[in-house]
Amino acid sequence: MSVSKPHPHDSAPLHVTGAARYIDDIPLPANTLHLAFGLAEIAHGRISALDLGAVRSAPGVVMVLEAKDLPGDCDCSPSNHDEPLLSGAHVQYLGQPVFLVVATSHLAARKAARLAKVDYQPRDAILTIEEALAADSRFEDGPRIWERGEAGEAIDTAPHRLEGRIEMGGQEHFYLEGHAAIALPQDGGDMVVHSSTQHPTEVQHKVAHALHLPMSAVRVETRRMGGGFGGKESQGNALAISCAVVARMTGKPVKMRYDRDDDFMITGKRHDFRIDYTVGYDDDGRILGLEFQHFTRCGWAQDLSLPVADRAMLHADNAYWLPHIRIESHRLRTNTQSATAYRGFGGPQGMLGIERVLDHVAHAVGRDPLQVRTANYYAPASDAAPAVQTTPYGQPVQDFILHDLTAKLAAQCNYAERRKAVAEWNAANPLIKRGLALTPVKFGISFTLTHLNQAGALVHVYQDGSVRVNHGGTEMGQGLFQKVAQVAAARFGLPLEAIQITATDTAKVPNTSATAASSGSDLNGMAVKAACDTIRDRIAGFLADQAQCAIAEVQFADGMVSVAGQSMPFAEAAKRAYEGRVSLSSTGFYKTPHVAWDRIAGQGRPFLYFAYGAACSEVVIDTLTGENRILRTDILHDAGASLNPALDIGQVEGGFVQGAGWLTTEELVWDRAGRLRTHAPSTYKIPACSDRPPVFNVSLWDAPNREDTIYRSKAVGEPPFMHGISVLMALSDAIAACGGLYPALNAPATPERILTTLDQVRHV
Amino acid sequence: MSNKMHIKMTVNGKAEEFLAEPRELLIYTLRERLNVTGPHIGCETSHCGACTVTLNGKSVKACTLFVAQADGAELTTIEGLGTPDSLHVLQEAFREHHGLQCGYCTPGMITRASKLLEENPTPTEEEVRFGMAGNMCRCTGYQNIVKSILAAAAEMNAAKEAAQ
Numbered sequence A: 001m002s003v004s005k006p007h008p009h010d011s012a013p014l015h016v017t018g019a020a021r022y023i024d025d026i027p028l029p030a031n032t033l034h035l036a037f038g039l040a041e042i043a044h045g046r047i048s049a050l051d052l053g054a055v056r057s058a059p060g061v062v063m064v065l066e067a068k069d070l071p072g073d074c075d076c077s078p079s080n081h082d083e084p085l086l087s088g089a090h091v092q093y094l095g096q097p098v099f100l101v102v103a104t105s106h107l108a109a110r111k112a113a114r115l116a117k118v119d120y121q122p123r124d125a126i127l128t129i130e131e132a133l134a135a136d137s138r139f140e141d142g143p144r145i146w147e148r149g150e151a152g153e154a155i156d157t158a159p160h161r162l163e164g165r166i167e168m169g170g171q172e173h174f175y176l177e178g179h180a181a182i183a184l185p186q187d188g189g190d191m192v193v194h195s196s197t198q199h200p201t202e203v204q205h206k207v208a209h210a211l212h213l214p215m216s217a218v219r220v221e222t223r224r225m226g227g228g229f230g231g232k233e234s235q236g237n238a239l240a241i242s243c244a245v246v247a248r249m250t251g252k253p254v255k256m257r258y259d260r261d262d263d264f265m266i267t268g269k270r271h272d273f274r275i276d277y278t279v280g281y282d283d284d285g286r287i288l289g290l291e292f293q294h295f296t297r298c299g300w301a302q303d304l305s306l307p308v309a310d311r312a313m314l315h316a317d318n319a320y321w322l323p324h325i326r327i328e329s330h331r332l333r334t335n336t337q338s339a340t341a342y343r344g345f346g347g348p349q350g351m352l353g354i355e356r357v358l359d360h361v362a363h364a365v366g367r368d369p370l371q372v373r374t375a376n377y378y379a380p381a382s383d384a385a386p387a388v389q390t391t392p393y394g395q396p397v398q399d400f401i402l403h404d405l406t407a408k409l410a411a412q413c414n415y416a417e418r419r420k421a422v423a424e425w426n427a428a429n430p431l432i433k434r435g436l437a438l439t440p441v442k443f444g445i446s447f448t449l450t451h452l453n454q455a456g457a458l459v460h461v462y463q464d465g466s467v468r469v470n471h472g473g474t475e476m477g478q479g480l481f482q483k484v485a486q487v488a489a490a491r492f493g494l495p496l497e498a499i500q501i502t503a504t505d506t507a508k509v510p511n512t513s514a515t516a517a518s519s520g521s522d523l524n525g526m527a528v529k530a531a532c533d534t535i536r537d538r539i540a541g542f543l544a545d546q547a548q549c550a551i552a553e554v555q556f557a558d559g560m561v562s563v564a565g566q567s568m569p570f571a572e573a574a575k576r577a578y579e580g581r582v583s584l585s586s587t588g589f590y591k592t593p594h595v596a597w598d599r600i601a602g603q604g605r606p607f608l609y610f611a612y613g614a615a616c617s618e619v620v621i622d623t624l625t626g627e628n629r630i631l632r633t634d635i636l637h638d639a640g641a642s643l644n645p646a647l648d649i650g651q652v653e654g655g656f657v658q659g660a661g662w663l664t665t666e667e668l669v670w671d672r673a674g675r676l677r678t679h680a681p682s683t684y685k686i687p688a689c690s691d692r693p694p695v696f697n698v699s700l701w702d703a704p705n706r707e708d709t710i711y712r713s714k715a716v717g718e719p720p721f722m723h724g725i726s727v728l729m730a731l732s733d734a735i736a737a738c739g740g741l742y743p744a745l746n747a748p749a750t751p752e753r754i755l756t757t758l759d760q761v762r763h764v
Numbered sequence B: 001m002s003n004k005m006h007i008k009m010t011v012n013g014k015a016e017e018f019l020a021e022p023r024e025l026l027i028y029t030l031r032e033r034l035n036v037t038g039p040h041i042g043c044e045t046s047h048c049g050a051c052t053v054t055l056n057g058k059s060v061k062a063c064t065l066f067v068a069q070a071d072g073a074e075l076t077t078i079e080g081l082g083t084p085d086s087l088h089v090l091q092e093a094f095r096e097h098h099g100l101q102c103g104y105c106t107p108g109m110i111t112r113a114s115k116l117l118e119e120n121p122t123p124t125e126e127e128v129r130f131g132m133a134g135n136m137c138r139c140t141g142y143q144n145i146v147k148s149i150l151a152a153a154a155e156m157n158a159a160k161e162a163a164q
């Protein structure tokens, strides 16, 4: 069977020869126009004069559009209708698109966009969490608060208490392929859009809104993205809308691609967070009561910030039983890029909050942090103890496997011996210090907005036996298309090569959800399975009828169909069914069962299940310079019964490195004027090949999902990202070897921050 | 325009000749003028390596070279290494060992790796890691990229030995 095999990525032969097409590679009609935005140079204020004369007369420029020239607001928001395509007079962040240049080439448009003369009336900009709090600048009326038990009382009556704070930076997605879109005007005003988006249906919706068309008149196609990571969930809307609006105005094909700098300056990033905590605990470091305050900078528009901040709250427990807890979440509006979805969607930030608490408590009670972590784990699920512990939001943790998983990883990576070796090393070496940490992940799988947990598919079997599969998920490198093709091949008993994979297309499968929340194969795999089974059952019914046998006697395997012991190639069966006037095309549909969630009360079952894993990292720091390296990382990750172990391990490795990058080298710096200073790879450092840990062992915890998911697999896109937390905790451990105080290390732990923290722990 | 320059170059064995503004960037020459779209645009500031090509036997980043600097040059891009039906050893290794996810970095990676293995046919793990440090990948965490390159090196060396 094709499932659970380590097949290479379906597009690999095209990728390795440079033949795979991204938006920027699509051949264009000769009269295609190109676009570039002119960007605001202040963070907040009013444009008092806009002189676009030089832009208009620049070589190659066809026209220049301001907000007033657009057919309406051309809103780009995925949520709150608060993102006009162009700013108009009111500027809300530095980098906001103010005008749109239409030119005969990409470079002509970009060069012309620099020539505007703009007079501004600056107003005070709100840039930081502190400034936003002082001005009460926020989304929603006040903080969202979820609580269970009596956290305040539990803290007051606990044997010990401590307080702390962790600040963690945002993160630029740095998908290697920047945003891009093409619009091709059609007959009768219809529009076809190619977009590098994780959410074709949303692009369709927003383009239809901008053009005052019904959604049915707009078709959006996405073959693949050069990486997404959440950055292409809503941020591609502006390009697609721009292209469509100009295509409508000119009747010509239109293309837009962000230059890397523009991509940094315009688009949203991961939310940065400050998390304050007060915790009450006992002598063993067991948490008795806990209060969290989450503060996050959402930027100028709402975008997806509310569900992101919710998911941070939903992961404030990570793997730990917290009987008394109160979480207060502030979603702050600032004059910066509108922070958006990024792999983990707030989960990593919430999880880092509690991991910091555990680390801090372990330091206070003087125990190995791993011991304190496992002491606080949810009770293992067992038939003997049917009273299952619940998360702070009331979901029973029925599938908790972290006790066994952690023990196995600790044994595999020789945690205990290496803990001793690190202590010996640190005793012997005054300048170069080592640190070790093993941290767990429990990540909830499903969209928290319950209605998004649905998917559709369209499958055709042709009379020659070939199969074409379409579904609502998008391919961004994660291997979704291959996994889904493996499912289809398994349902028809066909070799994988018989399945034709096609671009995501809103005209084939409507009303799709974003490929996000790690849900791609869970949702689309099930929808494709349903469609395949419908066709297979029709063929089986027809052949059984002909042979006068039971349907159960029709079997599909190894490219053959056997009917009551007689065997024929699948193609022959398809041909017979076609000639027998059997429909060989079907849609399929799936909706995730059991999920129900009240986000205001913070109660319910937002997740179908949890994905688990644990990582152990060892690092070394130079205490004179703050320089640091990861020496070794071991990961054991739960992908259920993996649909494709090779692709899943790839997700774990890539996720970990990206997570470690978030917490170490990737630093976003805004200056006092609100200008993002790290807006190119020259200053914004994603991990390079030489940063990868020299020893890096990844394996899968191979056990079926407790829930009835596609072949009992588990989602794997986001959860491994949070294994990067082990690196930050290991760095903290190395610093702790240098002094008596707790190293309250903030992220990203750049050499500068490590030096600052070293100073703090030494000043006892 | 009057300041165009007469450029000649060989791209993947094919002679090309055209008039171009001397400051045209080589990546645009390749992608837009010659329709060679394997080399990608990732950053346009010579940091990411998505645009890596081989120019007169050296790895270069085509996004920060003027076409005038490539006048008379011999260029090889990913398209010059192999085709989907007949993959180069490195291409097959990247496919088989999952040295890619979204694939956007892949053409530049493989083009660079092909030079690396010419410069050093028997690299250690560490030499691969540092030799590839100018090519960024946001998806894979590099693990399988290193694995693919080492596997290809082993295979190429075995083939060489067998031939001797």
Ligand code: FES
Pocket: B040, B041, B042, B043, B044, B045, B046, B047, B048, B049, B050, B051, B052, B061, B062, B063, B064
């Ligand atoms: S595009 Fe040339 S190095 Fe990034």
Ligand code: FES
Pocket: A176, A226, A227, A477, B099, B100, B101, B102, B103, B104, B105, B106, B136, B137, B138, B139, B140
């Ligand atoms: S595979 Fe996506 S950037 Fe390397």
